[in-house]
Amino acid sequence: MNNDKKVEERILSAKEDYNKIPVPEEMKEKLEAGIERAEAEIGRAKTEKWEDKEGMGMKKKEKTDKKKRLYRMAAAVAAAAALLVILPNTGADVAYAMGNLPVVGRLFQAVTFRDYQYESERFEANVEVPRIVVEDVGKGEMGKEEAGTGEKEAGTGEKEMGKEEGGEAEKGETENRDENVQQTVDEINFDIEQATSQLIEEFQESAELGESYGSLEIHHETVTDNENYFTLKLSMYRGAGSGFESYKFYTVDKRTGKRIQIGDLFQEDSNYNELLSENIKEQMRTQMAEDEGKVYWVDYEEVPEWSWERLKEDQNFYFDTEGNIVIVFDEYEVAPGYMGAREFTVQRALFEGILK
Known part of the structure; x- marks a missing residue:
């Protein structure tokens, strides 16, 4: 019987237990209290006329300005209510079965954990600071351990010992990956x-x-979330007379749990940098030939030291939905502002032939 069949049987056998699991009273009370607090907050927000955020006075806002915040609060109430149903009904068998199903694009998630807004006659800020959270880290360990035990019971003699060692090796790899994931996520969140x-x-x-005048915009977006990679894009715009836009891209290899740079994608001695850089230069030259309004600092004879030559080691990049690599440059990095x-x-x- 293959692994998929075993997983299916466990899910089916867990169905009855799933529906019988009682709601822990302590959990129920805490969640209900959280819902009541959120609902009370919504009621206050509907009649609130003045705000004071981050120690700064703010002007009176119209009711329509609060819609976004009210929607977030309502969503929080709905999510908390859903937890009353979902959390108590996740039994051990169901957790095992779900932990062994392939998880694609759900291991990492970016959420907004700080929302800073400011508005005056001269200044305005709209900031959403993300945090990466990890779901299912370690969830597969139970399955790996039981799989190793099952192989042990099925085998005999040297075959049995080999399978047991194999199960332990897989468990060790899973634990190492989970440790890498948590360390990587902590480092990224700290940097953000x-x-x-x-x-x-x-x-x-x-x-x-x-x-003077000034503005600040910070937003985030998940630009890659496939079987192998997760990439979070952090966009930062600062305005003070003239504006400046910059980005940070955080890419994690889901298979190892480690953050990677562009060079980590390619085989050693592959000359990937020259290959990709020359392709980008050709794109720049083509765009300038087709549109005289476009200017890139490539073959820039007027100021040779400005000429862009090659990718940086920590070059911003991500994979698009087709598996192509998108190289991203900040404002002023390869062209005028x-x-x-x-x-x-x-x-x-x-580049497919030189990938690891």
Whole structure:
């Protein structure tokens, strides 16, 4: 009997237990209390006329300005109510069966954990600071351990010992991966918190002085979430007279749990940098030939030291839905400011043969 059949049987056999599991009273009370607090907050928000965030006074807002926040609160109430039904009914057998099903695109998730808004006559901020959370890390360990035990019972003699060792090896690999995942996520979240907190503090200092104009926009987006990779894009825009837009891309290899840079994708001595860089230069030259309004600092004879030559070791990148690599440059990195941030897609057919 194959593994898929075993998983299916466990799911079916767990059905009756799933429906019989009682709701722990303590959990029920906590969740219901959370729902009541959220509902009360919504009621207050509907009649609230003044706000004071991050220690700064804010002007009166119309009711329509609060719709976004009210929607988030309502969603929180719905989610908490759903937990009353879902959480108690996750029995051990169901957890085992679900843990052994292939999980694609659900291991990592980006959520907004800080929402900072500010508005005055001269300054405005709209900030959503993300945090990566990990689901299912370690969930497969129970299945791996039981699978190793099952193989042990089925085998005899040397065959039995070999299977047992194999099960232990798989369990060890899973534990190492889970440790890598948690460490990687902690490091990324710390980096995000540092970068965004610094920008918010600088904005607050300028707003308190009130001597100029300024804006701050920080948003996030999951740009890659496939079987092998997860990439979070952090977009940061600072405006003070003129604006400046920059990005941070965080890519995690789901198979190892480690954060990777672009060079980690390719075989050693593959000359990937030259291959991709030359392709991007050709795209730049083509765009300039087709549109005289476009300018890139490639073959730039006027100021040779400005000419872009090759990708950085920590170059921003992500995979698109077709498996192509998209290279991302910050504003002013490869072109004048009016060109903004730039992206170039390198077709997978060009580099597929040198991937690890």
